[in-house]
Amino acid sequence: MITPDSPEAVEEVLWMHFFPGAHQPGRSHVLSAADDHPAFEKYYRDHIRKLLLVRKRRRYVAKNNYHVTRLEYLLTLFPDARFVIPTREPAQQVASLIKQHRLFCEQDADDSRVSRQLRLAGHFEFGPDRRPILTDDRRQPDYDAKTDDVAWYARQWTDVYGFLHARMRANPALQAACLVVRYEDLCSESQQTLQAVFRHLHLDDAAMDAIIASVAPTISAPDYYVRDFSTADATLIRDLTGRTAELFGYSND
Numbered sequence: 001m002i003t004p005d006s007p008e009a010v011e012e013v014l015w016m017h018f019f020p021g022a023h024q025p026g027r028s029h030v031l032s033a034a035d036d037h038p039a040f041e042k043y044y045r046d047h048i049r050k051l052l053l054v055r056k057r058r059r060y061v062a063k064n065n066y067h068v069t070r071l072e073y074l075l076t077l078f079p080d081a082r083f084v085i086p087t088r089e090p091a092q093q094v095a096s097l098i099k100q101h102r103l104f105c106e107q108d109a110d111d112s113r114v115s116r117q118l119r120l121a122g123h124f125e126f127g128p129d130r131r132p133i134l135t136d137d138r139r140q141p142d143y144d145a146k147t148d149d150v151a152w153y154a155r156q157w158t159d160v161y162g163f164l165h166a167r168m169r170a171n172p173a174l175q176a177a178c179l180v181v182r183y184e185d186l187c188s189e190s191q192q193t194l195q196a197v198f199r200h201l202h203l204d205d206a207a208m209d210a211i212i213a214s215v216a217p218t219i220s221a222p223d224y225y226v227r228d229f230s231t232a233d234a235t236l237i238r239d240l241t242g243r244t245a246e247l248f249g250y251s252n253d
Contacts, residue, residue: 009121018040019031029066029134033072066133115129139159150236151236157241164178180248187220191213
């Protein structure tokens, strides 16, 4: 269903325009409920209204990894918003992220326009201009040119999900607005997991069962790559992510 012709997320371009430091190294990228930016907020609301009007729709969906540091800010703008947070067992997610990073680096080596396009679109998770999502500016020294890929993505996993868990515990409204969906549950218990997603999004209407029945059988764990971490790398991932992983029900064995 996903091809090179599938639509790309372009929302981050708006955030970068109004928040020039959105991906700046050395500073926290968190936007809290206490932040405000009247010019952005007016533009963003109008932008969403425009899309809903031209598409003749009532709801707007945004897929944006960087929103994980903005959820409380977004909740002040849209109190009825619902957030779905996917997570995955750390070693598997690190392996997947490294695979994507190396693919983009290889593509950029053949065509430098690749990294330019990533920068313009606001994709800094991968590629030669890779930058961390900083939930705490004191973490910047842990992400530099000498940081190997395994350590980089394992630290990013625990920083992002540790931050999310802490904020959800501290903010009951955020907790209620968020649903954490474990990738493993989506693959092994697709129907039940999708039902939980639909209910959380208030989409549990007459069409829900038919949609889930058609989609659930198509979901399965990938078989297109094999994780091949050395013993040292596997231990490093466990050491860096273990405590946070346990908060999301993952064993640290």
